[in-house]
Each structure stands twice: as C-alpha cells, then as structure tokens.
Amino acid sequence: MDTDLEFLDEVESFLSAESLPRVVTPCKTVQNCQVFTFPSQDIAQHDGKSYSMDKNLLDVSTEEPQRKDDRRKRYRVRVKSEKQELKRMEKDLTRKKQQIIDRREGRDTIARTDVMLSKSFWQDVAIQQRENREQAETEQKRLMDAVQSQASYIENLCAIISERSSTSNAYALENQKWRRLKSSDAYLFEAFIQEADYYYARIDEVFADCGMTSQLMTEIHSVRRTSPDTRIEYAQHVHKIILPFRFEATCKFMWEGTNVPYRQHAREIYSNVEDVVNTRAMKFRLKKALGNSTVSILKRVVARRYLVDKRMVIMFKTFSEGEGIFSGLDTDETVWCSIRPCEDESRGTVMEFCARTLPVLFQSACTTDSTLKEYQGMLEDVSKEDEQELVSSLQRLAINST
Template sequence: MEDAAFLEEVAEFLDSFDVPTFPPAFLEAENSLMGAEGPSASSGAAIATTFASDGAAPIGRKKTKTKQLKAKRNTTPSDRELHKAKDRKRRNEYRERQKIERESLQRQVGDLSAELEQVQKIKENEEKEADDLMLPILAWKTIAKRQLEGRLASETQQRKLQSAVRARAALIEDLSGLVLKRLSEGDLIVSRGLGESSFGQKRIRLEPADTAIFEAYLQGLNTIYAQTEEAFRAYGMDAMLDDATVNTKQAWQHDGKTGCFQFVSKQLMPFSFKQTCQSLRHVAVMQHRQTDRELYYDVEDPETTMALKYRITSRQTSGRVMSVVLRVVARRFEERDRVVTIWRSFTEGEGVFTGMHSDETGWCVAKPSATSSAENTLLEMCIRNVPMHFRSTATLEPAVEQFTDLVLNSGTEDSAEITGMLEKLLLADA
C-alpha cells in the first residue's frame, strides 16, 4: 500500500510539469526507431536524415540557428499535448505493470503464508502425537528393563545356588553318618531354621529399578498437567452437574484391541476454597497406605512433589493372600483460582499376579464453586487406569480378573479414605 501511494504521488508530480518540446522531425525519427525490430542501415539513415533536416549537421552557425527557431515556431500546442499524452500512457503502462507485479507478489505471499501455517499445524500435531505415544512407550521400556534386570539377577542367583548346592552336597555326604547318630530328624530341621517363620514375606525396599520408574514418571508429570483440560473434556466432566453433593461415573473405554478403565467424580464441599486446599495437602500423602511403605526422596521440590512405594494385600475366601506393589508419583500445581493435583502410579502383581501390571493417571482439581451461592468448593477428579499384561498372562482369565478387581477396589478405597479424611479435617477446623 505504501508503494502504491508513492507511485501515485510521483505520477501527479510528473503531470504537473510540461514535457520539453522536441522538433516534429525528431519525434518521427524516434517513432521509426521504436517500431523497428532491431538496428539496421535504414534506421541509421533515418536518424542521419533527421539530424540533417533539423540542422544538426555542422553546415553553419547562422543556418543552424535559423532552422532551430523555425522548428520551434512550427511546434503547435496540439503536438505538445500529444507528446504529453504519450508520456502519460507510458507512465500508466508502467504503473499497471507495477500493480500487476505487486498483486502477483501479494498472492504469492498469501499462498506461502497458508502453506507455512499448514506445515506448522502438521508439525504441532506430530509433536502432540509423539508426546502422547512417549508415555506408554516409556512405561513399556521401563517394564522390559526391569524384567531384564530381574532375569539377569535370577540367572546370577541360580549360578550361586548351584555352586552352593554342590558344595553342600559334598559336605552332607561326609557328615551324614555323624549327623544321623547325634541328631534326630526334628532336631535337624530346627537347627537348620526350617520353621514357618523362615517362609514369611520379605519387606520391600527401594531398588535401582524403582529409581528408574520414579525418574521416568516424574519427568512426565508436567506433560500430564498440560493435558488437564483435554482429559476433562474427553471424559465428560463439563456434562456433570456442579450442584450435586457427589456425582460419579465409571466405565470401560475400548481402544482397539486394548482399553482402559475411566472414573470421573464431581463433589461439592461445603467449605471455603482456601480451607479445602490446606486440608488437601495433608490427605494427599496417603497416610492410610503404610504396608511396606518406602519414600523416594530424590525429587526436585519436596513441598509439591511426592514419590513412594507400598504394598496392597488381599485375602481370598480360600485363605490365599494376593498382593501387588504400587509406585506412585504426585505433584501439586497451585494456580490463581484453582489447585491441580496430578499423579501417576505403576502397579505390579506378585505371586499369582506375576507379569500383570497397570498404569494409572489421575487429575484432581479444587476450585471455588461458581453455581452455589454459599462459599463452597468444587472437587473434580478424573482417573484413567490402563491394564498392561504380558501375553503369557493374558490368557489366565481368572487371575487377570482378580488382579483387575484388586487394583480397581484399591483405587475406590483410596478415594473414599481421602474424602473421609478431608471431611474430618475440615470439620475439625470449622
């Protein structure tokens, strides 16, 4: 637009001046030269004739001056107007070419801008898809690495046991006679410590594999936090009523050959937003889970981030004890008008559940209620639990169902326990 305005001003400036008047013979020679396809002998002769007729050849000073004055007198106003018209036509043609070229460049700019925007959108979608794929891939890599480490440790332990068995076999062969003479069979069992207490369950402790899982899950917490609004929309949080005391729904979501369990809850707490957030800090540490509880302290901000490991056991009607080990990481994000708590947990089966795993992602948002007239707080919770079983265990239907029930029931117990503790704290502070 600035170039077009500048060209218009130049055109008006040129039109305000008269173009110098040239002899008619010179104009005719100029036209004959412009109409020719290229330089030739005829064009040169025309130029020579023109200069000769106009007195350009040095015939004499007096004669030249006389012819020039005569040519000026012979130039009429119509000739000058004609020449001005030709100049204006040339300027208009030049401006028209500039306008066409400018419009062509503007169209190219528009096309290239649209192409650039499309490429940027494709790149953003690819980056988003890559982030979504990295979380399950990272979990599977962690599982595979843990299984490999367990296999290598088992093979090393097996070699040690085989060596110990061979050494003990030789020792037993030498001392068997003496042992049979001096000790009874019961004394032998007691002396070797083979009572019921020797078969008790060992206490879990943090291992290098646990550190790898914690570090991998801690790195993904910020990505999960960025997906809060998207997760709430996908699971229909906005469609649930805000004024209900407790509103929950759970379902199994199919995803190709696999799927996930979804749990959505919305609860109205009759307490202030500030008071509710303060109480949430105390109940979020899951103090009700104390069985073989171990904390992971290598976190960036212990005030807002937590990582721990614990065991959950369940006894069947037959008397068999089933257990799973959970590794949980959680982080709290405090915003101006809400507090977002997100967590990620990895559940690993033990005993009959060996080879069975599940990956859970959860979001909990506390914010002031917008529909209630009183000073209330709205708690919104969304949980996604994805089973992750190896093919060798996927065919064990009863065990898989028992594992799934244990995991889902433990999640329901956690939600009920945390809600109950929160209400008790709020009532005590009221």
C-alpha cells in the same frame, strides 16, 4: 645368635672374676717416708752447727704428699665409676642374654609374636583375605550389572520421551520398555514425574474430552474406552463434587491426603526429586488373603502439585505391579484432580476428578481368567478403601471447621 651368646658368656665370666687389681696406698706422713740426708762430712763444713733445712725445701717436701693424695682420690673415684659402669653393663648384657634364650625357647614371647609365629594365624589371614577378595569381586560384578542396567534404563527412557513428543497419545508404553523400567524404582519415579508434567499440560483437553463441564454434581460417570492410537482398552471414571470448605483449606486437605498415611506396609519414600515441596513419591505393598495363600500388589505412587491463580491441580501417577500369582499383571493409572473455588465462594470449593486406568500386559505373562479377575477385584477393593478414607477425612475436616 650363638656368637652373641658366646660373647655374653665371656663377658659374664670376666666380670665374675677379680675385676680390679689391688692398689698399694702410698704413705700418708712424712715420717714414714725415707728422708734424704746430707753426708756427715758436708754437715761438718757448717762450723759444727746442726743443719737446718731451708724453708723452701720444707715446702716442697710438704706439697709432694698432698699431690699424691689428690691423685689417689681421683684414681679411686675413676675406679669406682668404672666399676659401677661395668656392673651396669653386666646387668644389661645378662638381661639381654636371658631374653635371647627365653625368646629362642619360647618362654618369654608376647601374645602378638605367638600369634604371628603360629600356622593357624597365617591360615586365618589367608582365608580372610580370600573371603574379602570374593566379596569384592561379587560387589564389582553387581555394580557392573547395575551400570549396564542403568544404561538400558536411560536408553529406553530417552526413547519413550522422544516418542511421546511426536504423538498426542501416550497412555501406554511398549512391552519391552516397561519390563526394563519397572525393575528400577528411581527411573520409574523419574518417568512418572515427567509424565505428570506432560499430562498436567493437557488437563483442559482431557476434561473437555470426558465431558467434565456437563458432568452432574456428586455423580460418578464410568466408561470403558479404547485408545484410537494404541488400541488398548482403558477404564475412565469422572467425578465432580462441591465441598463446603474454603479453597485454601480444601487445597491443604487434599495435598496432605496424598501422603496416604494408612498405607504403611513395606512403605518407602523416594525423596530424590527436584521439587520436594510439590512432589511426593512412594511405594508400598498391598496384601490380601486368597484361599490358603496371600497375594500382593506393589504400588508406586507419584503426586505432583500445580498451583496457578485460583486453581490447584494434583496429578497422580500410579503403577500397580502384581506379585506372585499376579506376576505380569500390571496397571498404569493417571488421575487429574482440579480444585477451584465456586463462582460464589460462599458455597465452597469445586473438586473435579478424572481417572484413567489401563492394563500393562506383558507377552511373558501366563495368567488365567480367574487370576485376572482376582487381580482386578483386589484393585477395586483398594479403590473402595481409598474412597472410604477420603470420606472419613472429609468428615473430620467438616467437624474441625465448625
């Protein structure tokens, strides 16, 4: 850079000096020029007459000053052009020289260069890159854990399906399998949808087992039974009623009710299902004040609709997961709901329910009898709220039908 500056200084000194030599301007008239004359003795040879120049000689003497004048004009134009070019070069070189000096002394630096030349800028860049790397490593670890967890879910789900195909009773899952499955909403919902299909195929068998044919209208028959295969006690509720509404209106009413619009706390809809029209999957949280604290239950619900001939069946699969002091107290519920027109369709529609609820207790759950009673009492309160909502909806349907 010092060499460049020295060169620019020399150019500036050269341009500051007398840049062009003085030019002697030739004479413009023939009178000012020296005229070649013949010797007197030669003139005397023409019989004493005055000598007169030949016309061609005069023409030659006239053209010569003209050519010189043209050369002078071209020369002036060239000199003027070169002088202008040199002045322009002087300005450019002066400007570049000043820019180099200003840049070296930091007087004329743009903002981005200032930032790049500052140590704090590079420190900030290094810190930002380190944070980005740490975030990427954290995200990678999370994804790796998720992949491993998903692999375990798939493995256990395949085992569950395989076991279910080889046995006629599938009301409970193993302790370890539930512990892994319930941490993933997606796999729980997929498992419930498959269970809904499985239990729908057994609806006639279940209704025969619970005595639905002999069940009296408007009565609720509740019993506690023990599965002969799993030795797990479960609660069974059977109910049959006649609704004074047309079959189509009742089916529409019941299916809309599966959306449970009155449950909105921490509500999430799972829409990644194959048959969106006939499947609903969601989760929401139930809360209750208990003493000076609040307890909660996370509830996942899957409703699936089957319509064959003059009969619609809605399968409900519900998994209630205790939280906080209720942690480890989970409940699995399966509900069969059959809707069909009465033999005398003018009477309305027959609706038949069968619900089976069984606990899913983990070996790791450490609960007292009082905590278990509070948990069961909260589930009973939730069931009563659902019944009241159903009754209110039926009353509104009756008013709208009149």
